[in-house]
Each structure stands twice: as structure tokens, then as C-alpha cells.
Amino acid sequence: MAEYFIGLISGTSMDGIDTALVAFDDTGAHCVATHGHPIPPMLTGGLRHLADPEHTASVDELGSLDVALGEVMAEAVLTLLEDQHLDPSHIVALGSHGQTVRHRPGAAPPFSLQIGCPHHLAECTGLTVVADFRRRDMAAGGEGAPLVPGFHRAMLHSDAEDRVILNLGGIANITVLPADKGTPLQGFDTGPANALMDAWIRHEKGHPWDSEGAWAASGELDNSLLASMLEDPYFIQPPPKSTGTEYFNLQWIERQLQMANRHIPARNTQRTLAELTVASASDAILKHAPTTQRVLVCGGGAHNRAVMAGLGHRLVNATVESTEAVGLSPDWIEAMAFAWLARETLAGRPGNVPSVTGARKAVVLGSIHPGGVG
Ligand SMILES: Nc1ncnc2c1ncn2[C@@H]1O[C@H](COP(=O)(O)OP(=O)(O)OP(=O)(O)O)[C@@H](O)[C@H]1O
Ligand SMILES: [Mg+2]
Structure with missing residues (x-):
């Protein structure tokens, strides 16, 4: 029996939210359906402002954009589920990369920040959400990237x-x-x-x-x-x-x-x-x-x-x-990768590759936000 996961990413280009429904079976991972969701222009403007190192965005901006984006990401996921006539109970988990607003692997100390509130995602979709994949690799001394x-x-x-x-x-x-x-x-x-x-x-x-x-x-x-x-x-x-x-x-x-x-x-x-x-x-x-x-x-x-x-x-x-x-559409590989990474995390398997990121060791990535429709 196939297990279904959803992967979600809004990449550095901020061209939209990519979601991919991925089935895992004995033969591997298969992309079953995809949905590209627009980010409202006002929100894109706020995100670009936040991500621009020349601007000093406030903690208030960061906090509200995190939640606003989490809600739009939830809309993206719900649209994908609706299109496919699927119920959240059919999905094991959602792997959400989020939106990078700062990536500073060379800073002292190094850090990387992705937003798109996973708590809102879990609450609005009912899905178990795995998010914040990069920071554990960094805590283990890695670049936090690339994770694919x-x-x-x-x-x-x-x-x-x-x-x-x-x-x-x-x-x-x-x-x-x-x-x-x-x-x-x-x-x-x-x-x-x-x-x-x-x-x-x-x-x-x-x-x-x-x-x-x-x-x-x-x-x-x-x-x-x-x-x-x-x-x-x-x-x-x-x-x-x-x-x-x-x-x-x-x-x-x-x-x-x-x-x-x-x-x-x-x-x-x-x-x-x-x-x-x-x-x-x-x-x-x-x-x-x-x-x-x-x-x-x-x-x-x-x-x-x-x-x-x-x-x-x-x-x-x-x-x-x-x-x-x-046989793999170039537009959805990144979203599929985060479905795969979520599955690795839930199975307790490391998702980073130390020879790639420079981490001291392989680590289980991300934070897990339990779903549950209530
Ligand atoms: N038809 C096209 N012709 C030229 N460039 C295109 C076309 N379609 C998309 N692109 C380019 O691809 C970009 C989006 O690519 P993609 O979604 O892979 O990047 P991303 O969201 O930044 O992801 P990543 O996390 O990998 O950096 C667009 O901003 C645009 O520059
Ligand atoms: Mg993109």
C-alpha cells in the first residue's frame, strides 16, 4: 500500500508556493499531483522587504509575515487536497520547507531562517507538519544547505x-x-x-x-x-x-x-x-x-x-x-524532496548528507507538529 506525503516549498525566487502530493511504495517515490499556489502581491512585497538585507525589518513584520504566509501555505495544501478529493486522513504528513528570509552560513554564529508558521499549517490543514529542516544541520556544524x-x-x-x-x-x-x-x-x-x-x-x-x-x-x-x-x-x-x-x-x-x-x-x-x-x-x-x-x-x-x-x-x-x-518534471522536484525529507524524519532517519553540508554527523532534520482534525 502506498503512503502519501505532501511536500511544500516557496523558493528564493518567491515565484509561488509549490506543493506536490507524493506516493511512496515499494518501487520508490511517485509524484501523483501538484498545485502551484500564488502568493498575494502584498505578501510577496512584505517578504521581499524582509529578505532584503539592506532593509531593517522589525520583529513585528517578521512575526506577522510568518503567520500570514503560514495561512496562505495552508490554503495551497487545502486546494491540492480538494482537487484530488482527498481527506487529511489520507496523508501521513506534510513536509514544509517554508520561505527562506535569511541564510547566513558564514555568520558568527551561522544561522538560516525559514518562515511560514508550521503551527498554523498543522492547525488549518489537520496534517502533521514537519518543518524547519535546515537548522538542525547547522546545529551539527553544517551549512544547512543543500538538503536535496x-x-x-x-x-x-x-x-x-x-x-x-x-x-x-x-x-x-x-x-x-x-x-x-x-x-x-x-x-x-x-x-x-x-x-x-x-x-x-x-x-x-x-x-x-x-x-x-x-x-x-x-x-x-x-x-x-x-x-x-x-x-x-x-x-x-x-x-x-x-x-x-x-x-x-x-x-x-x-x-x-x-x-x-x-x-x-x-x-x-x-x-x-x-x-x-x-x-x-x-x-x-x-x-x-x-x-x-x-x-x-x-x-x-x-x-x-x-x-x-x-x-x-x-x-x-x-x-x-x-x-x-x-520522467520527472523539473518544476516539482524540490517540493517532492521535502515530502521525502518529511518521511525520513518521521522514520527517524537522517536527512542531511554530511559530505555535502559539512555537518559533523548525519542528523534527523526538522521539527514535528502533530496534526489531528478536531
Ligand atoms: N518559462 C520560463 N522562462 C525563463 N525562466 C523561467 C521560466 N519559468 C520559470 N523561470 C525562472 O525560474 C524561477 C523559479 O524557479 P524555481 O521555482 O525553481 O526557483 P525557486 O522558487 O527560487 O527555488 P529554489 O529554492 O530552488 O531556489 C523564476 O523566478 C524564473 O526566473
Ligand atoms: Mg519557486
Whole structure:
């Protein structure tokens, strides 16, 4: 008999709340249904403000946004259940990543903060909620990120070829999956994916993102700007490492443009930002996984043609394609991963991978908020 879990995430891009209903049976995990829920614009505005390190948001803002987002997340889950004619009693648990509003693995002490009140989620949905996955890994000395490599290994490992899973969300992260399972799992954030391209097009044109990468494709690559961007210390820092929009953001782009100190057409900057994602991810793959035969791309960036074409050009010895090619929609893998992580937690199994996050040991992740419809 299959066991049903729901995974939920609102990623760094804040493009919406992703929910996935996942069935676990003897053959593995299967995505049964999905629902993408919009975040009301007022709430997105508040969240962006909270996540912007240049603003000093108050504790009051943090407290109320946490609850408001928890309520919208509950709506997202209830809509998924309704669409599928399911009752909460059919679901073992909900794994909620929440919304990252700050990720500071390099601070003293390091911390990471995800919001979307799990208590409200449990109360409004009646589901047992597993949440706050990152902080236990950090308490064990890890980066708290990335947490998806264990799931990538469970779903996408092949005995026949060396693979890399490249997730292009707001930030890009890779999971290295050699055919030989004997080697320790590697994975880390390679740098920005959509975060900078989104920030630039929002600033210049007021669009939420560069659909299909069309604006980037209309510009010319500025090689000297790209070279200067690639000198950012994050790209040469050895793993374990993770980053976020508190580092790669509009201010980062503006600093780069100031350093260039010449007129660069906005579309050329967009083209160069797309190439920055491509170059930093490709360099990481060539350096840490040189024998890679197939790169499977997931996350919203898999829809960006400029980025996908660029990866194909740089990774000439590998096939670069969307995870769709192996039957997994690139848009729902992250949400599925948090259903999987919730299941690991309830089974008392560790969800982090110390060789990835740098934690001293494998730990059971998250906090458990019992459901119960009353
Ligand atoms: N059709 C498209 N063309 C170009 N880019 C797209 C398209 N669809 C989505 N995207 C990009 O993908 C982004 C969303 O991707 P995704 O949901 O994987 O990221 P995320 O929510 O930030 O997650 P993560 O936690 O992995 O960082 C959008 O902000 C946009 O930049
Ligand atoms: Mg998203």
C-alpha cells in the first residue's frame, strides 16, 4: 500500500508556493499531483522587504509575515487536497520547507531562517507538519544547505552513467552522482541561477522574470563584465558552501556595473547574467565532476533557453537536458524532496548528507507538529 506525503516549498525566487502530493511504495517515490499556489502581491512585497538585507525589518513584520504566509501555505495544501478529493486522513504528513528570509552560513554564529508558521499549517490543514529542516544541520556544524542531494540520489542515480543534477532555482546547486555509489556524495550551491536575472529584469522592466530567456538572448555577452563577475570570491571558495539572495542580489549587480564604469546596455547585462549562471555552474561541474556524462537540469531555469543552450556549449562531453527526459518534471522536484525529507524524519532517519553540508554527523532534520482534525 502506498503512503502519501505532501511536500511544500516557496523558493528564493518567491515565484509561488509549490506543493506536490507524493506516493511512496515499494518501487520508490511517485509524484501523483501538484498545485502551484500564488502568493498575494502584498505578501510577496512584505517578504521581499524582509529578505532584503539592506532593509531593517522589525520583529513585528517578521512575526506577522510568518503567520500570514503560514495561512496562505495552508490554503495551497487545502486546494491540492480538494482537487484530488482527498481527506487529511489520507496523508501521513506534510513536509514544509517554508520561505527562506535569511541564510547566513558564514555568520558568527551561522544561522538560516525559514518562515511560514508550521503551527498554523498543522492547525488549518489537520496534517502533521514537519518543518524547519535546515537548522538542525547547522546545529551539527553544517551549512544547512543543500538538503536535496539525498533525494536526488534516491530518485536519479544511475548505475550506468556518471550524472550531475543541476537545480536552477533562485540559486543554483549541483548534486554529483557517479555511477559508482562507493564515493561520498558531493553537492553544493554553485552560485546564482535565476536570482540575478530576475532582479535585473524586475528593476529594468518590471517583469517578474525573463520568459524563455528571450531578453537575455536579445543582448550581447559582455566578456569583460563576465570575467569581473566570475572573480567574486564565492566562485572559488571550496565546498561545502551555500549562498542566497542576501549575497547575490540587485546590489551585487549594481556594484559590478559601478566597477565596470562604462555604459552597458541593460539587455547585455541580462545576457551576461545568464552566462554567469552557465559559467559558474559549468566550471563547478568540470572541476568537481569531470567525468559527468549526463547533466539533468531542474528548477525554473530549465525553461530558460539561453541558459540551457549555454550549458550545452560549455559541457561538450555531457548530454545536458531537463529532468523531464527521465520522467520527472523539473518544476516539482524540490517540493517532492521535502515530502521525502518529511518521511525520513518521521522514520527517524537522517536527512542531511554530511559530505555535502559539512555537518559533523548525519542528523534527523526538522521539527514535528502533530496534526489531528478536531
Ligand atoms: N518559462 C520560463 N522562462 C525563463 N525562466 C523561467 C521560466 N519559468 C520559470 N523561470 C525562472 O525560474 C524561477 C523559479 O524557479 P524555481 O521555482 O525553481 O526557483 P525557486 O522558487 O527560487 O527555488 P529554489 O529554492 O530552488 O531556489 C523564476 O523566478 C524564473 O526566473
Ligand atoms: Mg519557486
